[in-house]
Amino acid sequence: MMDKQVASHESSPSSPHVIMFPFPVPSHIHSMLNLAQIFCEAHLSVTFVMTVHARNAFSGFSDLESQFSHHAAGKIRFEYISDGLPDEHPRGVTELLGSLAATATPLLKEMVQKEEEGAAAAAPRCVVVADALLSFGVEMAEELGVPIFQFHCISASANWTCSSLPRLIRAGELPLKGRDMDMPITSVKSMEGFLRYRDLPAVFRVDDVHNDPTLQIFHQLPRNYTQSKHHIINTFHDLERPILDQMPTIMSNVYAIGPLHEFLAANGGSSNVIISDDDNTKSCLDCLDNQPAKSVLYVSFGTLSMVSRETLVEFWHGLVNSGQRFLWSLNSNLVTGREIPAEILTGSREMTCVVEWAPQRVVLGHFAVAGFLTHCRWNSILESIVAGVPMIGWPIYGEQQVNSRYVAEVWKVGLDMKDTCHRVIIEKMVRELMEERKDEFLKRAPHYSKLAKQSVRQGGSSSSNLEHLLEDIRRI
Template structure:
């Protein structure tokens, strides 16, 4: 028993198996092993195969003897797309296949696990932890502001805001989310909430998992107090123990040894896609802040018509653009029948790749703006880089994030629910020239606050130290 108490705490980290969740929770895992904790990271078989194929993740984590990967099935066939609306099918597979596999692993793994850091969208991780008497800290990879909307879903239902009626005024203010009464509209509700069916499984899953958070030992948010402090104060009335430790990618750069910092940003990734680094060479040839970067993340799926409208908007703006177009991102599109003027316009001013090293791209001096899906990792990466955003949200928390970017933080423009070439053209020019000064000023101020939060003595830096110390104390009480 004495040896057990002297060994470092063993933390098991389990993300929801999609790109954004895996990325941020792997960063947390690395921060914990840097602090001397033992970490077991649970990947789905499917995602681990992709990580190993497309990144240096095995070699990168091999330098940490206290770290190990373990894998579990996600319950889906390997050829399942795991994108677009079909991403919600992962939930069913996880309940059937992954929950029992996780429980079995926790029973036999040695040394025993002292603490689970589970993805907060997966309520069953909390159930398994409580059954086995292992403390569970929930990590919410979404914004705090979206978490709070999720938390009050029962109130939204009681007030009649959900379900959405067929003739709903989408610009009507939602008055029942504390702290957001003056600016949150129906169209800004998370995608799961914009349903006409009160029994919708995605809505019910999100609502139940989020309400379970009050039963967790604590909550972790990838955010910082200067960004989301007002909403965090509301969340603390229901979930008082919260660690705000973000932006995690900036926190990791602060804590990595000096000889690893440059490599972390330029050569390594946690990507489930093959990174095409040729775009960096292309950016190197462009003028300062002359390029609009376009990426809609790892899940967004668009129609061919939407693709063409965005493409025309970019070409017609006359701005240089770097656009990430995943092979699976356009429904029924094989690259055929693209108007010649778009092809010629792209040859002149654009560059298209399947996937890019996004942190490095956003930090590049040639980038002047970001047309984004408003995923939380992307929002934070753009914020830290001081790059103004145009937001075209697709899924989950992205609708709330884009409203905050445009209306609350004043870091860019919200283009939600619109896909029109003229609007794209106008907003690109606003971000890159017409209204650039005001957005850049706000973006630089927020970037400064973000970097201060993860510097020694900053709020996120101290909160991570507090989290690590609490895990150590937790292990002594096991």
């Protein structure tokens, strides 16, 4: 059954209608919501499709209609559909994609067909923008004869690495089978000089590369990318130019239009639609306001990463032993066993602040923050780059391993701490970022911040690409 809640929605008969469907996890939803706002500002009407579980399970998504009424009134409608899984299901990527393919496809078809009924006979009025993970969206759009634009929430570099899986297997560089993790990888074009085995996406670390169900998703990526004629990527040319130059070999019509949250900020919009905890916001800012400039390390492992209690204890001791001030966003829902170790909650507070939730973009932009210890999800990387804040990367899953390597070895705006979690190493890395190489990183990070902000302003690469994207949507 389809659960529909509607914000005021008006559209001109001549304006294209965009149906948007993200992969139902917070980072993907956030990114596509930013894109939805940009479309609305460009006078496109939008239907934004989410799963009921995502709306109910993730803080901040439960009241999107009222939140968006202040930003894109009259141009956006929200539809909620079942993902086909029971509420208590853990929703691994493979199971969720399989269930969505079966459950969402007929419902999306129904939405598209209803929109097309009112379209002019000469051309379709409806366009689908689907998360690149949702390969069934390409097949559905082809069947219905409507244009589809794939939306890529991850970095171009991680995307390129993931799509190189068949080449890695043909070259004999996968499976790993006990290889030295620091050996270089040579089969990912444009990354030969710095990519190692330990920098490959976490899902590549399997012994059976032909039958692992999750890995099969990545086997299909090159074919999916070829089938879809339009690809929207949340990045900008000055950050990932070598990879973006390679992408036309497997993708047509690539629109690099990031950073999306900065696009909104630069053009008078708001990228902070989802803020749900005023008490924690005040607590964070009160904590930071009382600290010296460029003295605080912000620590966050995202909204989905599950971390063991033992791992948290190692981080706690490493952070405290470093002697640095830090603000740690730590929610018990992200801890194995749902319990934060008592020593973290009752430990020293003179130079530390532990909160359940932090307004990340606000924190990164605060004068007191000098570094970010992050799990390296792409949204967090972009937010840190825009804010000009150096990073320590501690990737956990997915494509985060690639991003962390880029932070340290390509952009040189931080350190890569993957595959380790020992208090001594954590202390050493934190001291290196916040003391020993602090001036070096704080000089280099603002360079990329400037480039990011220039890209979304008139005449910038992302601004120009957005114009082309909007033209193509309207033309189609």
